[in-house]
Every structure is written in C-alpha cells, then in structure tokens.
Amino acid sequence: MECMIKNEYFLGYLLLLFMILPFSGCEPVTDDGSYVDPITLYEKIGGNWKLADIRQVDETAKAAGISPNEIDLYAQFSFGNLSIELKTENNRPVSYQVTGGAPELFPNTGFWQLDTEFPFANGTAPKILLYSDAAKTVKTGELSVTSMPGAKTEMELKLTRTTKGVPFVSYMYSLKK
Amino acid sequence: MKKIALFIAFLCLAHFSMKAADISPDRQWCVPAQYSMDEEITWYFDFSGSTALPDGGDLYIWIWVPVNPVPGLPDPNQDKVKLDYKGDRIWALTFTPTEFFGMSAADIHANPETSFYFLLRSLEFEDWHTGTLSFPKVDYAGDFVKSGKMWDYATDDVQKKLYPTSYLTLWFNANLADGFDGVSDVHIHSGYNNFSDHVIEYHAWETVEAGFPCDQPQTACYTEFKNLGNGIYKKDLVPYEYFQAEKTDPMQNIEFLFVQKDWSATTANQTILAADVPPPPIPVLSLFPTNVSKFDILTIRRTYNVRNSTPLKYEIEGAGKTINGEFTGSLDLQEFYLNIRKEFGDNVSSLHIVIRDHNDNVISDSVKQLTIAD
Numbered sequence: 400m401e402c403m404i405k406n407e408y409f410l411g412y413l414l415l416l417f418m419i420l421p422f423s424g425c426e427p428v429t430d431d432g433s434y435v436d437p438i439t440l441y442e443k444i445g446g447n448w449k450l451a452d453i454r455q456v457d458e459t460a461k462a463a464g465i466s467p468n469e470i471d472l473y474a475q476f477s478f479g480n481l482s483i484e485l486k487t488e489n490n491r492p493v494s495y496q497v498t499g500g501a502p503e504l505f506p507n508t509g510f511w512q513l514d515t516e517f518p519f520a521n522g523t524a525p526k527i528l529l530y531s532d533a534a535k536t537v538k539t540g541e542l543s544v545t546s547m548p549g550a551k552t553e554m555e556l557k558l559t560r561t562t563k564g565v566p567f568v569s570y571m572y573s574l575k576k
Numbered sequence: 577m578k579k580i581a582l583f584i585a586f587l588c589l590a591h592f593s594m595k596a597a598d599i600s601p602d603r604q605w606c607v608p609a610q611y612s613m614d615e616e617i618t619w620y621f622d623f624s625g626s627t628a629l630p631d632g633g634d635l636y637i638w639i640w641v642p643v644n645p646v647p648g649l650p651d652p653n654q655d656k657v658k659l660d661y662k663g664d665r666i667w668a669l670t671f672t673p674t675e676f677f678g679m680s681a682a683d684i685h686a687n688p689e690t691s692f693y694f695l696l697r698s699l700e701f702e703d704w705h706t707g708t709l710s711f712p713k714v715d716y717a718g719d720f721v722k723s724g725k726m727w728d729y730a731t732d733d734v735q736k737k738l739y740p741t742s743y744l745t746l747w748f749n750a751n752l753a754d755g756f757d758g759v760s761d762v763h764i765h766s767g768y769n770n771f772s773d774h775v776i777e778y779h780a781w782e783t784v785e786a787g788f789p790c791d792q793p794q795t796a797c798y799t800e801f802k803n804l805g806n807g808i809y810k811k812d813l814v815p816y817e818y819f820q821a822e823k824t825d826p827m828q829n830i831e832f833l834f835v836q837k838d839w840s841a842t843t844a845n846q847t848i849l850a851a852d853v854p855p856p857p858i859p860v861l862s863l864f865p866t867n868v869s870k871f872d873i874l875t876i877r878r879t880y881n882v883r884n885s886t887p888l889k890y891e892i893e894g895a896g897k898t899i900n901g902e903f904t905g906s907l908d909l910q911e912f913y914l915n916i917r918k919e920f921g922d923n924v925s926s927l928h929i930v931i932r933d934h935n936d937n938v939i940s941d942s943v944k945q946l947t948i949a950d
Binding site for chain 2: 455457458459460467468470472476502503560562563564568
C-alpha cells in the first residue's frame with residue numbers, strides 16, 4: 400500500500416516535468432531586446448488562391464428587393480481555371496497576378512496592399528487595394544475581404560462596381576488554397 | 577253506364593300512352609362546328625340511352641323554325657326529312673340550310689328566333705318521338721367579322737375544347753392580315769405540337785395534277801381555305817384525320833400560320849392548345865444585371881420557350897461590331913453570357929440586341945445603354 404502511494408507521487412513529479420520541459424526551450428528572444436514582427440493579415444491573405452465559386456450580384460435589383468438578384472458564373476467562360484496569386488516578400492505585399500483565362504473583371508496583373516494590416520475592431524471588411532505601379536500610386540481597383548481565412552484556408556473577395564458612388568453590380572469570389 | 581264510359585276512356589288513354597314512346601338524344605352536335613347557311617351541314621343525334629327507339633329505326637325531322645319544308649307526314653317528299661342511320665345508335669341529317677328551307681341565308685337569319693326548333697319522330701308519331709329540340713341559329717360568319725379578330729376557331733364543344741377527334745372550324749379575316757390584300761387563295765401550313773409531329777406543309781411550288789383528289793395532303797386544295805367572299809375564309813377539319821395521326825397520338829397543340837397562295841405573305845405563327853393542356857407560362861426575356869458597364873458580364877435569359885423555337889439566336893451590335901450566335905440551355909431556360917469588353921472593346925457605350933427564335937421570328941429588338949462605372 401505504501402509502495403503504491405510512493406509510485407503516485409513519482410508519476411506526479413514526472414508529469415510536472417513533462418509539462419515544464421516544452422517551455423524550457425522557449426526562451427523569449429525578446430529578452431535580448433530584438434524585435435519580432437507581429438502576425439499581420441498579409442500572412443493570412445497572401446499566397447496563391449484558386450477560385451471555388453463566383454457569383455454576380457445585381458446590386459440595383461437587390462436594393463429594390465427584386466429577385467433574382469444573383470447568378471452563378473462559375474460554369475461560364477473559364478472561371479473554373481481562375482487563380483489569384485497575391486505575392487508577398489517578408490510578409491509584405493508586392494505584386495499580384497490573375498491567371499486562367501477568365502473574363503478580366505479587374506486588371507489581371509499589378510500590385511497590391513491592404514488598407515489595414517490588422518483586422519478592424521468594428522468588424523469592417525479589410526480591402527485589398529490594387530495598383531498598376533510598384534510604387535502604388537495609381538489605384539486600379541479594390542476588393543473587399545468579406546470572409547477572412549481562418550481554420551479553413553478559404554477566403555471571399557467582393558468586387559463592387561459603382562456609378563456616381565452607388566453600387567450597381569458586384570462579384571463575389573470564393574477562393575481556397 | 578258512366579262507369580263503362582270511364583273504363584273505355586281509361587283504356588284508350590293507356591293504349592295511347594303505351595304506344596307513344598318518348599325518346600331523347602343523349603348528345604347532339606353539328607358538323608361543321610360553325611357554318612354559313614349555304615354550306616352543307618350535318619346534324620348528329622346519339623340515342624344510346626333511348627331503348628324505345630330500335631337500332632336503325634326510322635326517324636324524321638319535324639321542324640318549324642324557320643319553316644317546315646315538308647308540312648305533314650306521311651308525305652311524298654318525306655325522304656327529304658328522313659335521317660340516315662349511321663350505326664352505333666347515331667342518326668344524322670345532312671342538308672344545306674338555304675336549299676332545305678328554300679330560303680336565302682338573309683331570310684333564314686331574318687327569322688326572329690335564335691334557334692332552329694324541331695323534333696324527331698317516327699312516321700307514325702305515336703311510335704316514338706322526342707320533345708322539342710334545337711340547334712342555335714347563328715350567323716357565324718357575320719359574328720366573326722363583327723368580332724374584329726384576324727382569326728378565330730370553334731369546335732363541336734361549347735367550351736371550344738379541342739381533341740384529336742374534334743370538329744374544328746377555323747376562321748380567317750384576310751382584311752385584317754398584313755400582305756393579304758386582294759388575295760384569292762389562303763392556305764394553312766400546320767402541325768401538331770409546335771410543328772414537332774404530323775406536319776402538313778403547304779407546298780405552293782409543287783405542281784399537282786389537275787383532278788388529283790383533295791384528300792391527299794400533297795395537293796394544294798388539301799390545305800386550302802374555303803373563300804366565303806369579302807375576305808372571309810373558313811376551314812373545317814378533324815385534327816387526327818387532317819394531320820394523318822392516330823386518335824391516340826399525343827396532341828398538345830396545333831400550331832399553324834395562314835399563308836398566301838404563293839407564300840408572298842404569311843401571318844405570324846398561331847397556336848390552339850388541346851383540351852386539358854394547361855396554358856404554358858408566358859416566356860420572359862431578361863437581361864442580368866439591371867445595370868451593366870462595359871467591364872461586366874451581361875447575361876440574357878429567356879424562360880418557358882415553346883417547343884421548336886430553340887435554340888434562340890442573338891445578334892448584338894456594339895461600337896460598330898456585330899456578333900451572332902445561339903443561346904444554350906433547355907426549353908425552360910435559354911441563356912447567353914456576354915463578356916462585353918472582350919467582344920466590343922473599350923469604346924462601346926450601348927448594345928443593340930436582337931433576339932430571334934429558331935425560325936427567325938424576332939422576339940426582341942432593343943438597345944441597352946451601358947452604365948458608366950466610377
């Protein structure tokens with residue numbers, strides 16, 4: 400009986416040791432004062448995305464409550480082959496490229512960046528800003544990130560066209576890696 | 577004595593009532609369904625349920641509106657008012673009203689009664705007879721002209737139900753059809769089920785030997801309308817016979833067009849739905865989205881297309897370039913997707929869109945102004 404109690408103590412110590420061990424190697428590198436970039440949205444959004452679905456939304460009809468106000472375009476043209484590569488270097492955005500031969504609803508090549516590096520506290524969808532030049536001075540469009548990659552590497556981008564500031568059509572790109 | 581007199585009277589009454597058998601037709605109809613008074617017509621009477629009338633028993637018509645052509649029976653001219661036994665307990669009287677009554681069509685219509693009133697009887701009235709029967713006395717041609725319709729139809733059913741075995745009357749007013757001015761001959765080019773089955777074409781270019789019987793579809797007279805004068809035409813037919821189909825062949829509709837003798841003018845296609853076939857939904861042509869810029873994809877859709885009209889065709893002009901092609905999809909949904917800028921370039925500001933059915937009938941001809949995107 401005494402022997403069993405001793406064994407229980409021993410196992411308890413052993414368990415404690417295993418729990419502490421993993422942290423022994425995690426000496427904070429910041430201890431020496433050097434800086435590490437925080438995780439930004441670029442890590443989540445950057446990369447090569449393949450189109451899983453695309454829907455066209457009639458914003459005029461939707462605003463007026465008229466149906467149908469949405470159709471699926473995935474089976475049309477060559478949307479099934481569409482890929483969007485959002486290139487990053489050191490987690491900083493550089494260029495992007497759309498491939499696959501689908502209709503060019505926004506320029507197929509250019510440069511990009513987000514309007515925020517971190518999610519907005521109020522839940523506003525971050526935007527991918529598209530530029531024609533590397534200096535990012537000539538803006539050619541923007542895509543709202545309406546669904547952010549999380550546990551699943553899936554993302555939804557929305558391209559909205561407006562006239563005099565009023566949306567009249569939009570395209571919902573469902574993407575996955 | 578009084579009792580004996582009463583008994584004799586009772587016997588007479590019983591004898592009379594036993595001999596005088598009332599009969600009544602289960603159904604009566606006229607062929608053709610609608611007619612003018614100088615046309616030969618046939619009145620049919622089905623006595624399936626009147627057992628007092630033996631199969632093939634003699635029946636005579638005793639008519640008093642508008643006049644009685646044979647005042648009493650028996651009469652030397654009684655064959656004129658005798659019905660033919662057609663078998664299967666159906667009797668018929670074939671006659672031309674103007675000749676039968678010895679009156680002009682105008683005089684027949686001038687009679688104030690709105691029906692022909694008559695009864696059917698045996699030569700000896702007491703053997704069997706009906707009560708008063710009638711057929712409507714209508715100036716069908718006059719009513720059709722007054723209706724202001726380019727065409728109309730009637731069947732032997734009061735609700736105008738059409739079956740393969742119906743007696744169908746088609747009316748046509750050439751005065752109201754473009755390109756038919758001064759035309760003498762009008763033909764029908766027609767088929768079952770939107771021209772999918774049993775098509776009877778009118779081939780104006782085929783030479784048909786004189787005297788060739790008109791019951792052959794390849795003759796011009798097979799498809800020809802009867803000219804009633806003043807631009808009014810009429811044709812009577814029984815669908816399954818005319819279209820050389822079986823009675824049981826599915827008939828959803830009859831589609832047809834009126835054709836001028838040499839095909840120099842035709843009407844648009846017309847359709848009569850068969851009985852109990854629900855009217856198809858009205859086709860809807862739509863452009864998606866409501867507002868579209870040159871950078872966008874325009875989708876043109878048309879729902880509920882009729883048989884034999886697809887694939888639809890498009891012809892679209894923009895910035896001086898024209899493209900043509902066909903829609904894809906089913907009868908229920910024909911669609912076409914247009915990548916505007918790819919087809920028409922950056923200078924396009926509007927699209928002239930013409931949609932035609934498979935037979936080149938224009939369904940829609942419109943201009944779509946493109947929205948200028950910010």
